Amino acid sequence: xxxxxxxxxxxxxxxxxxxxxxxxxxxxxxxxxPILDSVSFTVRAGEVVGLVGESGSxxxxxxxxxxxxxPRPLQVSGGAIExxxxxxLAMDPKQVRKLRGVEVSMIFQxxxxxxxxxxxxxxxxxxxxxxxxxxxxxQAHERAVELLELVEIPRAxxxxxxxxHQLSGGMCQRVMIAIALACSPKLLIADEPTTALDxxxxxxxxxxxxxxxxEMDLGILFITxxxxxxxxxxxxxxxxxxxxxxxxxxxEELFRRPRHPYTHGLISSVPRIGHEDRRFGSIPGSVxxxxxxxxGCHFRTRCPYPQAGxxxxxxxxxxxxDAGGPSRPVPHxxxxxxSDELTLEGVT
Amino acid sequence: MTATIEAQRxxxxxxxxxxxxxxxxxxxLAERRTRVVLAVxxxxxxxxxIGPLLTPYGTNEQDLLGxxxxxxxxHWLGTDSFGRxxxxxxxxGTRLSLFAGCLAVATAVLLGVPAGLxxxxxxxxxxxxxxxxxxxxxxxxxxILALAIVGAYGGGVVPAMLAVGVTLAPRFYRVSRxxxxxxxKNSFIESARSIGCTTGRILxxxxxxxxxxxxxxxxSFSFGLAIIAEAxxxxxGLGAEPPAVSxxxxxxxxxxxxxxxxxxxxPPCILIALIVFLFSSLGDGxxxxxxxxxxx
Amino acid sequence: MSRPEGGAxxxxxxxxxxGLTKLYTTGRFGHRQSVHAVRGxxxxxxxxxxxxxxxxxxxxxxxxxxxxxRLIEPDDxxxxxxxxxxxxxxxxxxxxxxxxxxxxxxxxxxxxDPTMTIADSVAEPLLVxxxxxxxxxxxxxxxxxxQVGLDPEFGERFPRELSGGQLQRVAIARAISTRPxxxxxxxxxxxxxxxxxxxxxxxxxxxxxxTGVSYIFISHDLSVVExxxxxxxxxxxxxxxxxxxxSDVFGSPRHPYTNALLAAxxxxxxxxxxxxxxxxxPARDERLAPAEVGAGCAYRNRCPVAMARCETDGxxxxxxxxxxxxxxxxxxxxxxxxxxxxxxxAERFAGxx
Numbered sequence: 001x002x003x004x005x006x007x008x009x010x011x012x013x014x015x016x017x018x019x020x021x022x023x024x025x026x027x028x029x030x031x032x033x034p035i036l037d038s039v040s041f042t043v044r045a046g047e048v049v050g051l052v053g054e055s056g057s058x059x060x061x062x063x064x065x066x067x068x069x070x071p072r073p074l075q076v077s078g079g080a081i082e083x084x085x086x087x088x089l090a091m092d093p094k095q096v097r098k099l100r101g102v103e104v105s106m107i108f109q110x111x112x113x114x115x116x117x118x119x120x121x122x123x124x125x126x127x128x129x130x131x132x133x134x135x136x137x138x139q140a141h142e143r144a145v146e147l148l149e150l151v152e153i154p155r156a157x158x159x160x161x162x163x164x165h166q167l168s169g170g171m172c173q174r175v176m177i178a179i180a181l182a183c184s185p186k187l188l189i190a191d192e193p194t195t196a197l198d199x200x201x202x203x204x205x206x207x208x209x210x211x212x213x214x215e216m217d218l219g220i221l222f223i224t225x226x227x228x229x230x231x232x233x234x235x236x237x238x239x240x241x242x243x244x245x246x247x248x249x250x251x252e253e254l255f256r257r258p259r260h261p262y263t264h265g266l267i268s269s270v271p272r273i274g275h276e277d278r279r280f281g282s283i284p285g286s287v288x289x290x291x292x293x294x295x296g297c298h299f300r301t302r303c304p305y306p307q308a309g310x311x312x313x314x315x316x317x318x319x320x321x322d323a324g325g326p327s328r329p330v331p332h333x334x335x336x337x338x339s340d341e342l343t344l345e346g347v348t
Numbered sequence: 349m350t351a352t353i354e355a356q357r358x359x360x361x362x363x364x365x366x367x368x369x370x371x372x373x374x375x376x377l378a379e380r381r382t383r384v385v386l387a388v389x390x391x392x393x394x395x396x397x398i399g400p401l402l403t404p405y406g407t408n409e410q411d412l413l414g415x416x417x418x419x420x421x422x423h424w425l426g427t428d429s430f431g432r433x434x435x436x437x438x439x440x441g442t443r444l445s446l447f448a449g450c451l452a453v454a455t456a457v458l459l460g461v462p463a464g465l466x467x468x469x470x471x472x473x474x475x476x477x478x479x480x481x482x483x484x485x486x487x488x489x490x491x492i493l494a495l496a497i498v499g500a501y502g503g504g505v506v507p508a509m510l511a512v513g514v515t516l517a518p519r520f521y522r523v524s525r526x527x528x529x530x531x532x533k534n535s536f537i538e539s540a541r542s543i544g545c546t547t548g549r550i551l552x553x554x555x556x557x558x559x560x561x562x563x564x565x566x567x568s569f570s571f572g573l574a575i576i577a578e579a580x581x582x583x584x585g586l587g588a589e590p591p592a593v594s595x596x597x598x599x600x601x602x603x604x605x606x607x608x609x610x611x612x613x614x615p616p617c618i619l620i621a622l623i624v625f626l627f628s629s630l631g632d633g634x635x636x637x638x639x640x641x642x643x644x
Numbered sequence: 645m646s647r648p649e650g651g652a653x654x655x656x657x658x659x660x661x662x663g664l665t666k667l668y669t670t671g672r673f674g675h676r677q678s679v680h681a682v683r684g685x686x687x688x689x690x691x692x693x694x695x696x697x698x699x700x701x702x703x704x705x706x707x708x709x710x711x712x713x714r715l716i717e718p719d720d721x722x723x724x725x726x727x728x729x730x731x732x733x734x735x736x737x738x739x740x741x742x743x744x745x746x747x748x749x750x751x752x753x754x755x756x757d758p759t760m761t762i763a764d765s766v767a768e769p770l771l772v773x774x775x776x777x778x779x780x781x782x783x784x785x786x787x788x789x790x791q792v793g794l795d796p797e798f799g800e801r802f803p804r805e806l807s808g809g810q811l812q813r814v815a816i817a818r819a820i821s822t823r824p825x826x827x828x829x830x831x832x833x834x835x836x837x838x839x840x841x842x843x844x845x846x847x848x849x850x851x852x853x854x855t856g857v858s859y860i861f862i863s864h865d866l867s868v869v870e871x872x873x874x875x876x877x878x879x880x881x882x883x884x885x886x887x888x889x890x891s892d893v894f895g896s897p898r899h900p901y902t903n904a905l906l907a908a909x910x911x912x913x914x915x916x917x918x919x920x921x922x923x924x925x926p927a928r929d930e931r932l933a934p935a936e937v938g939a940g941c942a943y944r945n946r947c948p949v950a951m952a953r954c955e956t957d958g959x960x961x962x963x964x965x966x967x968x969x970x971x972x973x974x975x976x977x978x979x980x981x982x983x984x985x986x987x988x989x990a991e992r993f994a995g996x997x
Contacts, residue, residue, distance in 0.1 A: 031868035054837035055808070168930055169701075199864065205906040225838060228910030255912060269839045270912060273868040279849070280871065282842025286807040347912055371675040535755040542715055543818070544742030557759040 012027075013044040014084070016187045016219040017104075019222045022079035024061055024070065024101060025290075034075060035061050037298075040318070041221075043187060048220045050234030050251065052227065056287040058093045060224050063189050066095040066221065067106055083187070089239040093229060102132045105180035109192040111172035115164040121148075121175045122160030128182045130157060131149040147178040152208055170201035174208065181212065194229065206233055229272050236330060240262050242298035244289055245318060248261040249332030256346045259321050259334040264344040297337060310337040363390040367587065368589030375637055376561060382633030389626050396446060399439025405439045408432065408591055413597060416609035425615050429605045437593050438615050444594040445575055445623070448509045448587070452574035453567060455513025460520030465551045467521070468528025469537075475525075482518040489514035490573075491580060498586045505578070505594070508587045512577045516570050523566045527559045561638045579620050595620050658826050658858045659745075663686045663721035664711050666704075679934040681707045683882045685721070686961065690828065692856040696873035696890070698863055698905070702931070704882040705862045709828040711859065713745055714738060726825060743773055743822035750831040752811035755805040756818075762789070763799030766818045773785070773822065777987040788817040792847060809840035813847065822852060828860045833868065845872060866909050870894050878902050881931060881942035888966030900947045 024036040026069055036058045043049045064070050066081055068088055081088040083104060088096055095211065098105075108114050115125060125147055126140035141160070148156035151174040164172060173193060180188060190209070196203040213220055222234055230237050232250060238248035239262065247260040258264040268281030285302040287322040288294060294301050296312040306312070321339055322332040336342070374534055400407075405423075411431030419426045425434035460482075467475040485493075492514065497511035498504075531537065532555065540550050575595075581587035582596025584601070590597070595616040602612035650819060664685040676888040682704040689695045710716040712723055714730055733741065746769075749755040756765050766788050767781040776784065786796035792813040803811060819827050829848070833841040833875050833978045845868065851857060856995060863869050869876055870890060877887040878899065886899040932945050941947070944954040953971050961967040 035773040149810070171930070199866075199910075200700065202905055203910070207909075227911065228912055229914040234912045266839055267912070269842050271871050272912060280842035280845040280868075282846065283839035284843065286840070287837070288808055299757060442678065455728075535751055536757045539747070539749060539755050539818075540757070541767075542713060542742065542747045543767075543772055543822075544739040545772050546739070548770065554757050554759075558759075636932040 015042055015044050015223070016084060017043045018080075019062070019066060019283065020080045020082070020084045022062070022065060022081060023077045024058075024065055024074055025077055026073040026075060030293075031291075032077070034077075035243055035290050035294070036065070037293075039240070039243075039245055040079075041238050041245065041248065041257075043219045043221050043244045045186065045219050046213075047076065048222055048233055050222045050230040050237035051221060051240060052225065052230055052237055052294060053240035054225055054266075056242060056290065058243045059225075059240050062192060062240070063106070063191050063221065063223050064181055067100060067104060067189060068093075069100075099133075100184075101128050101180075103182045103185050104187045104189065105183075105185040106189040106191065107173070107176045107180050107193050109195050111176045111193075112164055112167075112169065114176060115172060117164055120161050120163055121167070125160075125175065125178050125182055128179065132183050142331070143182070147182060148175075150212065151175070151178045151182070152204075153178075156341045168201075169197050170205060173197060173201075173205055177205075177208070177212070181216070183207065183330070184216065185218070188213075188222065189221045189223070191223045192225070193222075195224065202229070209233065227255075227266060239266070242293050243290065244298055244335060245333075246299065246335045247333065248318075249322070250328060250330050253322070253332055254346075256348070258331065258344050258346050259339050259342070260299075260336050261305055262299050263341065265302075267347060268345075297335075305338060305342055306321075307338060350374060360609035364405055376564065376634055378637055379633050382630065383407050385626055385629045385633060389630065392442070392623070392626070393446060395444040396439055397437070399443065403433060403436040403439065405433035405436045406594060407436055409436075412527060416612065417606060417610070418611055422615050426609070426611055428601055428612055429608075434598075438595075438619060440593045441598050441616060442619060442623070443594040444505065444588060444592060445596070445620070447577040447580055449571050449574040449595065450510040451506065452512040452516060452577065453570050455510050455554040456516035456520050456570060457563070457567070459514065460522075461524045461559075462551075464521040464524025465555055465559065466547075468525040469532045469547070469551060469555055471529075478521065479525075482521045485515060486518040488515065490577060494577065494581060495586065498581070505582075505588045505592065508581045509574070509578060512574055514579075516573065519566055519570060520563065523562050524559055527562050528555050531555050531558045549568045561634070565638055568627045568634060572627040572631070573580055575620060575623055575627070579616075649952075654702060654762065656691055657688050657724075658693075658726060659687070659689045659712065659860075660710055660724045661685065663723060664708060664723070665720035666707055667719050667847070679704075680882045682711060685879075685882075685884050686714070686878060687860070687884070687887075688730055689858045689860055691825070692852060693875070694859040694861055694873045695865060696861045696869040696876040697879060698869055698876060699867060700905075701865055702881065703879040704821055705864075706830055707882075708879070709747070709830050709862050710949035713747060713828055715747075715912065738821060740773075743769060743775075744824050745826045745828070746819040746824040747821065747830065748812070748815050748830045748832045748982075749817050751871055752808045752815060753803070753834050756811060758803050760802075760816065761799065762801050762803070762806070765803075766799070766814060766821060769818065769822045775822070785817075789814070791851075792817045806986055807840075807913070808836050809843055811892050811894050812844050813834060816851070817845060817846070820857070823855070824857060826858045826860065828862070830862045830871060831864065832861075834863070834865065841868070848872075849922050852992070865939065866894075866905060878905065881934075881937065883942065884967075885943070885967065885969045889982055894967045899970050900949055900972075901943050904946075955982070 020041070022036055025032050025034040027153040034274060039058065041049065041051070041060055051059045051062060052252070061070070061074065065076065070076070071275050076089060081107065083099060101142065115121070122141060125144035125201045126137070129135045129140040129143055130137065145156050145160055148160060151169060153159050153174055165174070167175065181242045194205050196302060197205065206229065209220065212218065219261045219321065230257045234251045236249065237251045237254050238245045239254070240246065241262045247254065247258065247263045254263060258267060262283070265281070265283040269283065271280060285303050288301065292313070295313060297303070297306070300311045316335050317338050318333045318335045319339070321334050324330045324332065409432060411427065413431065414427055415429055415431040417423060417427045421435050423435065425438065428434055428437060463478050494508055494511040495513050497510050501507045503508045536556055537550060540554050577597060578587055578594060580598035582594045583600045585600065588594040588597050598611060598616035602616065606613060654709070663681065664825070665681055666680045666682040668681050671900070685708055687695065692857045706717065714723070716730065728741065730738070730741070733771060745908045759804060760768070763782065763785040767785040769785065770781045785799055789796045791800055791908070794813055796811060798806065798810070798814070806814065831853055833844050836844065848859065849872070852859065861869065861873055873890050875888060876890045876893050877884050877899065878893065880901050886893060886897065886902050893902065894906065932942055939958055940956050941954040941958055944950045945974065947954070949972050951971065959969040960972050961969045961972065
C-alpha cells in the first residue's frame with residue numbers, strides 16, 4: 001500500500017461492501033439446514049480483507065452471496081448485504097446484474113474453466129467493455145490490449161489473439177483478472193485465485209494483485225484457506241468456522257495474538273520453513289457438517305479449552321476484545337466465551 | 349506393535365446411523381414413478397406366468413366352429429381364426445414375447461458388456477478392434493441382420509432373438525466402455541492395481557458395480573426394442589413358428605383375417621404397446637435416477 | 645522427530661532407481677514428437693528413511709512414483725527393490741511383490757471404491773494375496789483402523805460417510821495392511837484441510853518410528869517436506885536438479901530453481917520482506933515447452949544466472965551426498981535461504997488500518 005492509501009484506509013475510507021448478520025441455508029424435507037450463521041464483514045476502498053476458512057466454513061457461500069449468486073437451493077434467511085449503501089437483497093435482479101462485472105467483479109480458482117475455449121482472450125476481455133461500457137469493437141480491443149499489459153502478459157498485442165488452451169494456468173489467471181478489471185470495478189472478490197497454481201506463479205499473481213490494488217484503489221475480498229497468502233497480502237482478516245466468523249481483526253494482530261482457539265489451532269498447523277518443530281500441529285477431529293453444528297460454540301467439540309455451562313448452552317456472540325489504537329482504529333473481535341481468560345500463543 | 353496416535357484423545361468415532369444397504373438399489377428406486385412402473389411390470393410377468401391356471405382353455409384348444417368370435421362371457425376376448433381363446437393366447441403370447449426379449453437382451457449383454465468393460469479399462473489394440481466391430485454392427489439396420497441370420501439358419505424364436513441380440517450388443521458395448529473409461533480414471537482403480545489385483549478382479553469387483561446402473565437403463569430400453577423386434581419378425585413369419593404363440597403371431601393371424609373380424613388385432617397390439625411403454629418408462633426413471641444420483 | 649543425518653549411505657538401501665525415463669509421444673504419424681515426462685532420474689531410499697520428491701506441476705514427480713512401483717512401465721532405467729530387479733519381473737511375479745511396496749494417493753475421496761465398505765477396502769490387499777481367513781481379515785481390519793486412530797466401527801461404513809482426513813487414514817491403513825517396506829505417498833495431504841494435515845503427517849511419522857517403513861513422499865509443499873523428510877530431491881521438467889539431506893538442501897540450496905521455490909513459499913512471519921528486490925523469483929512464469937528444451941538445461945529461460953553453455957549442454961548431477969545439476973555450481977553455494985526474521989519491526993504494517 002502507498003502512504004496515501006494507507007492514510008485513507010485508516011481515516012474512514014469509503015465502505016464498499018457491508019455484510020450484516022447474514023444467514024443462509026436451504027430447506028430439506030426434514031427441516032432447515034443452516035450454512036451461514038449471522039456472518040458480518042466489511043470491505044473498504046483500498047483495503048484487502050481476507051476471509052479464511054477450511055472446508056465447511058462457509059467462506060465460498062459468503063462470497064457468492066455477496067455477489068448475489070447463491071446457487072439455487074440456498075436462500076438468504078436473514079441479514080443484509082449492502083454495496084455502497086444499497087441493499088442488494090432488496091434490489092431487482094436486473095439491477096444486481098448491472099453491478100456485477102462493472103462495480104463488483106469476481107475471480108475464481110480454476111481460471112481455465114472460466115474462460116470460453118471458443119473465443120480469443122482479446123475478445124473475452126473486450127466483451128464486458130462492449131456490453132457494459134458501450135465501446136466500439138476497435139476501442140474495446142485497444143483497451144483489452146492495455147489491460148493485458150496491465151496484468152503483465154508479455155507481447156500483449158500478439159497474445160490477444162490467443163485462445164485459452166494455449167496459455168498456462170498463471171496466464172489464464174492473469175486474463176481472468178484483466179476481464180474482472182475491464183470496467184474498473186470498485187470491489188474485487190477473489191475466491192481462492194491462486195490455490196490451483198504453482199507456488200512460484202502464485203507469488204507473481206499476488207504481487208500483481210497488490211500492485212493493481214494500489215494503483216486502482218481497489219477493495220479486495222480475498223477468500224483462501226492458505227494462511228501464508230493471508231499474511232502476505234491481507235490488511236484485515238476474518239476467520240470462519242462452521243458457518244460463523246469466529247475472529248476478525250488486523251492480520252498481523254491475528255497472527256501475533258490470536259484470541260480464538262481455532263485461529264490458534266490453524267496457525268499452529270502451518271509448518272514453517274526455518275523452524276524446527278518436533279511434531280506437526282493439528283486440530284483433532286473433523287469439521288461438523290452443516291446442520292450438525294454443536295449447540296453453543298460450534299468449535300467446542302474440538303476445542304482444547306471447553307467449559308461446561310459457558311460454551312455449550314447458548315449461542316456465543318462476536319465481541320470486541322481490542323478496539324485498536326488511534327493510529328489503527330480497527331477492532332479485533334472474537335466469538336469465544338472464554339476469550340478474556342485464555343492466553344494463546346501466536347507467531348513471534 | 350501398534351503405534352499410539354494422539355493418545356490423549358480417543359479414536360474418532362463415526363456418527364450413529366450408517367446403513368449398509370446397497371447405494372445403487374436405493375438410488376435407482378428413489379423416484380416413485382420408477383417404483384410404480386416396476387411394480388406393474390412385475391405384476392404383468394407374474395400374471396403371464398400363472399396364466400394357464402387362470403383360464404379353462406388350453407393354448408391349442410381349437411374350436412373351428414367357433415372361430416373369430418367377438419368377446420363373450422365364454423371367451424372374454426373372443427376367439428382367433430382357429431377358434432382358440434384369445435385371452436389364453438394373450439397369456440401364452442406374453443410369456444413367449446417376454447422370454448424372447450430376455451433371450452435377445454441376455455445375448456446383447458453377454459456380448460457387449462464384458463468387451464466394453466475391457467475396452468474401456470484397457471484400451472489399446474483390443475479397444476480399437478472391438479470399437480470397429482461395434483460400430484459396424486451399429487450401422488446395420490437391426491431387422492435386416494435378423495432377417496439375414498434367420499434366412500441362413502432357419503426360423504424360430506431362438507435364432508431370431510439371438511440375431512436381435514447381436515444387433516443390440518453394440519449399445520451395451522458403448523455404455524459399458526464409456527462408463528468403464530470414466531470409472532477407470534478414478535484413483536481407486538489405480539489403487540486396486542497397486543495392491544496387486546488381477547485385471548479380472550478389477551473389472552468384476554471394481555469397475556462393474558459402478559457400471560451396473562447405466563447398464564440397467566440400457567437394459568430397459570433394449571428390452572422394449574427386443575419385444576418389438578420379435579413381434580415384427582413373428583409378424584413377418586420369421587419368428588415364432590406354430591404351434592408356438594407369440595404376440596407377433598397373434599397380430600399376424602388377426603391381421604390376415606381382419607376383414608372377417610376386426611377385434612382380434614387389438615389385444616396383441618395393445619399388449620405389445622403396454623409392455624414396451626412400461627420398459628421405456630422404467631428406463632426413463634432409471635436414467636433420471638442415474639443422472640441425478642451423483643448429485644445429492 | 646529425530647532425523648538421522650546418515651540417510652541412504654548409512655542404512656541399507658531399500659530402493660535404488662537409476663536412470664528412470666518415461667517418454668510420451670505426441671503428434672500424428674508424420675510428426676511424432678517425444679516428450680520426456682521423466683528423464684534419467686536417480687533415486688535411493690534407505691530403510692526407515694523418508695525421501696521427499698518435490699517440484700511444481702509438470703515436474704514429473706507423480707510419474708516417478710508410479711515408475712518406481714511399475715504402475716507405469718519405464719522406458720529406460722533400472723529399479724532395484726530389496727535386491728530384486730523390478731523391471732525384469734513377470735506380471736505375476738510383480739503382482740506377488742506388491743504387498744512389499746504400497747501407495748497412498750492424493751485424493752482421499754476417489755481412492756477408495758465407493759461400493760466397498762471400509763473394512764473390505766482395508767482388508768482387500770490381504771484378500772487379493774490370500775493372506776489369512778475371512779475371520780482373520782476382519783480382525784486385522786479392526787486392528788488396522790485402530791492403529792490409524794479410527795474407531796473399528798468405521799469398518800461397516802461406506803467412503804461417502806467419512807471426511808477427507810478420515811478417508812486418508814483408511815487409505816493408510818490399507819497401505820500398511822501387508823506390512824510393506826516402502827510406501828509411496830503421492831501428495832497425501834494436499835487435498836486435506838490445513839488443520840487436518842498435521843494429524844495425517846504425525847500418523848505417518850509414528851508409523852515409520854514403529855515399523856521402520858520407508859517413504860517416498862511426493863509433494864509440492866516445501867514447508868511440510870522440511871519437517872518430514874530425511875532427504876529431498878527437487879525436480880524440474882522431468883529431471884532431478886538437486887538432491888541431498890533436507891537440512892542441506894533447505895539450508896544451503898545450490899540450484900537456482902531450489903532457491904526460487906524456497907523464496908516463493910508464502911511466509912507467516914512479519915519480518916522485513918523486500919519483494920521488489922527478490923532476485924530469486926523467475927521473471928516469467930512460463931516454462932519452456934517440452935519441445936523447445938532440446939539438449940540444454942530446461943530451466944535456462946527462467947534462470948537468473950544462465951549462461952551460453954546452458955543453451956546447448958544439459959547439466960548432470962554432481963556426485964557426493966548433496967548433488968546438484970547446474971553448470972554454475974562447482975562447489976560454491978548459490979544464494980542464502982530466505983528466512984522470516986523474527987526480531988525486526990513489522991514495517992509492512994506500520995500505520996496500517
